[in-house]
Amino acid sequence: MAHSATSSVTCSAHSFAWPDGTAVLDGFDLAVGPGRTGLIGLNGSGKSTLLRLLAGELTPVAGSVRVAGEIGYLPQDLVLDTALRVDAALGIAEARAALHAIESGDASEEHFTAVGDDWDVEERARAVLDQLGLRHIGLDRTIGEISGGESVLLRLAALLLRRPDVLLLDEPTNNLDLDARRRLYEAVASWSGVMVVVSHDRELLELVDQVADLRDGEIRWYGGGFSAYEEALAVEQEAAERMVRVAEADVKRQQRELAEAQVRLARRRRYGQKMYDTKREPRAVMKERKRQAQVSAGKYRTMHAEKLEEAKERLDEAVEAVRDDDEIRVDLPHTAVPTGRVVLTLRDLELRYGARVPAFEVRGPERIALLGRNGAGKSTLLRTIAGELEPAGGEAVADVPVRFLPQRLDVLDDALSVAENVARYAPAATNNRIRARLARFLFRGARADRAAGTLSGGERFRAALAALMLAEPAPQLMMLDEPTNNLDMASVRQLTSALTSYEGALIVAGHDIPFLRGIGITRWVRLDGELAEVESPGR
Template identity: 55%
Template sequence: MPSTHPVISASGLTVTWPDGSPALRDLDLALSRGRAGLVGANGSGKSTLLRVLAGQLRPCGGHVAIHGEVGYLPQDLDADPSRPVADFLGASAIIAALRAIEAGRSDEELYDTVADHWDVEERTHAELDRQGLPAGALHRRLGELSGGELTSLAIARLLLARPDVLLLDEPTNNLDRAGRERVHDLVATWPRTLLVVSHDRELLERVDRIADLRDGSLRWYGGGWSSYAAQVAAEQEAARQAVTTARNEVRRQRRDAVEAERTLAQRRRVAARAERTTGIGKAARDHLVGRAERSAASYRHVHADRLDTARGHLEHAEEAVRDDLAIRVDLPQTAVPRGSRVLTHTETDLDIVGPERIALVGPNGSGKTTLLRTWAGLVPPARGEVHAHVPVALLPQRLDVLDADAPLATAVARRHPGARPEQVRARLARFGFRGAVGDRLVGDLSGGERLRAALAALLLTEPAPRLLLLDEPTNNLDLASYDALVAALAGYRGALVVASHDRALLDDLDLQRTIDLGAPSSGRGNLDA
């Protein structure tokens, strides 16, 4: 069980972007020893918070205190392809000093460099092996590694440093199944303090507690993903019931206010009749009229207060109901008739026909991305020919289909030169981009927002794609965006090929066929598994 003594404490954390928009505002955090997950909508500040805790980003305000050494895995690894792996691991200088000592040199600075790291090569090779990296990786360069291998290498670098606090931002991105399982085991067995941002529900099952970053504050839930989801579901059911109750109370108070006005009108009629029949004097009449008006004003005030109170309760209740993302995709022009040929690849004797849905799987480095780029016509086939019989669109891992320096609505409009501005805005709204969000720069969007923007740009082109190729689409997605992606793809009527290591996604998409590039019996001549 985690200790109650905080290893990480932060108070009043505030981060503001250059354009003045807030990333974090007055955030407080107390993290004790143990394994914790961090979830929240894309753009809520999860990665920003990890960067601040890791010392990579200076906050505009607030204070952070961390007990111990911190190891940080960023979501996007900015690695120079020419950099040697040994240098990336921080072992180059030590290994060079060891080689010099072995050659007979006895310079004091060489021994200072080695210090107590005489076993650095053995430890490094052992850690690289544990992370599933190929033999000899220590003597290669970063550009020779796949995206998944680079992530595994970065994890190995963290573990070799033996940090007290481990901060991981989407650590299973780009990893194949074996790599994901190694990260799952790392999280499950980490003996000190760990905070992980992830959309990987299997990984989140292995933490002790989960923090939900929403509306600028953290709320903690005990247990892993299943426990968190059950607690949130119960809260949301109670919140929806509270909204129903509050709405009924507002309706009742409105009816009471109308009835009160009816009662006041009746009293005025009775008073007027009495005035005509009794013949009372002006002073007495003025006194009665003033008293009646004061009584009516008080009566109205009571009902107005009750209605305002009921409205306040409704507003408070509605704030507790999560307005999670909804994407609506219904594009009949993407439909593919059953049995019609969509794509032919002569090298593999592969045909994609009709609205077929295919999973493309295989270990890191097996060629999934290259194959998708070949089918999309972005690179020539190594052998054979590729014939696309329908419009094809590829959603790449890098999500670079839109100009990062342009406002979102402008970037999408550039891909739709015939569309009017209001049409572009309406299309973006279907993917969750409403109002002023369309004016934000593409480069300032979070990972999940960039995926939705890219998907909107691809699906709303003319002619619409009838073969959609997705390369690791769940990288950088928050949980709500994951659900929205699944819902969006459920409404897509064309043929679909999804390259992913995310088994949950492949199950949720109800795919009909699997192409396994890592299957020993399949090779590249027979891809159907």
């Protein structure tokens, strides 16, 4: 797909704040030319807001956005009308209807106007659908007849049909199964125009030409894909930590020199007083000498105090350059499960929509990845095991305490604080015990008193995970449904560290293969009509 080499997006002195006055960007500058740019940053740093500004959906309070070329934007949570036909979603319904009318012999001028030069619109539409693995979707079907993942790819197909010069994608792989993700990866890899993609999907970010890290309202640029970014960041952080050690040593030296200077000045004062008391020199001479000594001492003390203050400022700057990548540390010995002990048994289990699991066992601290296309019933299976849904037949028997973290994170009461939410699951635990444990989930001090409804996506996930992991009795089987959706990179790292140190059994439904490998999956199973063991998926 050919695009203009002059296509670009430029932000100049850009500022944006929400109606309540919360500033997101202030004096922000950005210039993106041809190539694929991965935009990353913590939850709440303004990535999605920036894409909406670039797309013209939001208006800055100051500054400007200039786009050279046509822009296409795929938002994160756009919901299509289920009654909408596929050709309408692709934006070709009018041209297609006019084309059919002309082919039927209606030579009205408005039909020719509607078609324009796009006489192969249906062929192009089918080619794009085929490229994204949607060949089976007819142009006359409605959105309600296709899956959620297919509707995401359909929205991308609509953009590709328009052939925009600039493509903006916001978390495009969320809720996509493995096959759909691979189709999207291929479309991204073959893109030749300007692309800005917001994502936490490592495999997708390996395909970009550069990474833009949005942090504290500024962009830091790194060449290459995500692995190159991590390597460069590691070198940066090593240098930053070295600078902290140097700055700390400098502060200690300046503190020592200031203390030594004060001791010397005190000795001089005592000597001067002694000379004055014994009156060994004329009074006027001693007074002048005392005045000069006081001035000199003041300058001396000020010089050392200023040096100490400068050293402290350098230390503050050095500390700021080191990223706060706190890790969740889970120390819950009661969650441990002996090797070989039966944790879960599924017997002739039939899910409500028809998928079957004739026989399946989970033993000891196994870590099972539950794979399958969208709509295969992964969430239904987990909810059935958790006791939220009745099976259509058979049974699911858990021999240990089970906790289930759904995609919606609706285990939290938004009106209660983080500490109060945890107390709901551990009513016998003291307030001090809850707060001590919450500190390990990075909710320290006043953070534990924040209402769940005010938390960011990553914080909300951590709070929900804390509530379930700290529950009493301690969960020895944890089930998570698509846990990395909408989490930033730091939150994914924190989740990985938490699950790595968890000693119970795990069942994790998901499509994020690098994450699943990172938590040490021991068995890979796929649900597609029935549950079956599979090999560890490749790229």
